[in-house]
Amino acid sequence: MSRTIALTGATGFIGGVLARRLETIGWQIRALVRPASLGARYAGTATQWIEGDLEDLDSLRRLVNNDVYAVVHCAGAVRGASQAQFDGVNVDGVARLVQAAREQHQMPRFLLISSLAAREPHLSPYAASKRQGEDTLATTAGDMNWAVLRPSAVYGPGDKELLPLFRWIGRGIAPILGSRSARFSLLYVEDLAESVVHWLNSDTNERRAFELHDGHPDGYAWHDVVDTVAQLYDRHVFRIQVPVVILRLLAGLNLGAAQIFGYAPMLTPGKVRELNHSNWVCDNDALTRETGWAPRVSLAEGLQRTLRLGD
Template sequence: MSRLYAITGATGFAGRHAVSELLGRGHRLRALVRRPENAPLPEGVELIRGDLADAEALARLVTGADAVVHLAGVLAALGREEYFRVNRDGTEALLDAATAAEVPRFVHISSLAAREPSLSPYGASKRAGEEAVLRRAAEIAAVVIRPPAVYGPGDKGTLPLIRELTRPIAAIPGPREARFSLIHGRDLARLIAETLTGAEQGIHEVSDNKPGGYGWPDLIRAAESLRGAPLRAVFLPRAIPAAVALGAEAVARITGKPSLVNRGKIAELYHRDWVSRQGTLALADPISLEQGLAETAAWYREAGWLPRPRGADRRAPNARTP
């Protein structure tokens, strides 16, 4: 049955995958975007001009919707206040609009970083956004999804790591013993689509179902298989990326342009446990790490984000634009 879903963050990496998945299932979408004339979204998506601080736009976004998918958020900011203004206050504003319009379902995409709010302003603001959702549980059927690192074709966030893993010597900003979960962007989109019509409530951590997550040796083996050659990993002492982050923050203050490289992000990178605690939200056939990395690297090369390998073409046969 076709439904109308209101979505924020539709132009981001995860959002574009969600849009593709929901349209593919025959649903109608209404998206909140700052500049509709530049929004890279398929025809047929109804566009509402505005942002999370625009109460009138939010009301138009959610009116008549069967559910809200809240993906929008700020990943990098110049200060703690900006993180909270978007990730907490923006979520509260959207909840106000959804409850006023009597929308029956609210799916909030948070982050595994919210599990450790003391590490970074980003994580603290995402936790605050989750708490705003849970406080409204009596008014709207809401579920919070905490994805781990999301990767896949079109993602710029994991590009630096995959670039390192395609080199003979990879410089890794993190502890050797760290463990973490991963999820492909298409799998996260599938989970979102299934949750929209599900009965789950509360907070759910998700992943690609790998028990115990991954360690760096797992990623190195997958990268070596992709490269067809050995890879040597060098684990950087925390002081090195921390110094880089200080410099990046100084430049950000001068230019007024926030950087993803900041002290909070370094604290997250050097945390040792980012393994999702698997709950009831899980896919039966998630994309494997090997398949996902091969497809992602192939897309990066096709887009010119990575150099093409010499010799045989190792691209994944089913690589395609997200």
């Protein structure tokens, strides 16, 4: 059996952690890198880098050819100003990569890193694109062995989305961005990487989407997260509930500015709808049953590592 994994997204937060974990346990990594991101390649490893883009089918053929055991598709657009921007990466990119994988004489297994957001595709262009990416894989995979992972919100060192918020809380100010009653699951990035390892090591042929989170029953409310950071820093934290109308206003302005100045925004009206969704709690049972994976890192431990407390 080949020990090579074709990986996308290795220059990003999750893909970088995943690549290093896979290399540590003896997998060879062939990773896609966009020309503009050559500087973001991690150093000191044996990763073979293939210059290309999800928009370029030939580069994807070079990525997956010559007997790769599996394709782990972790690249994705997490910010964007329009449905077309998300779809171009999260839907069309999946379609091209599946095509390249299926052209191989020895078809690899295919693991798509989607998102729990795909469970509620009506909420945002991002969520819709992740769901459509999953559907594209399911309908075009043919005989290929595939699965989808739907992680809840992922955090850890190197994260650009949640880490700034955790740092603010550590300084004593906690903007509460979602509704008070909203509950959500979280997942430490190394537990996500470990779930991929378990899927690769298992011989499961369950072609479906698997949700995953840190195992905390019934997820968290924002106040649980603030309490945990406050305990780690042993300080009082001042909480500010940001009214949803203000968030919507800021998101609308940000989206308008992004369309004018051509950047990819994170805070958009769709993101506000995601933040206000009442139930982002999920369930590990199916993935644990199929692969034996179970999360190990609690929120307190994960935050301690993420904020590098005690280093």
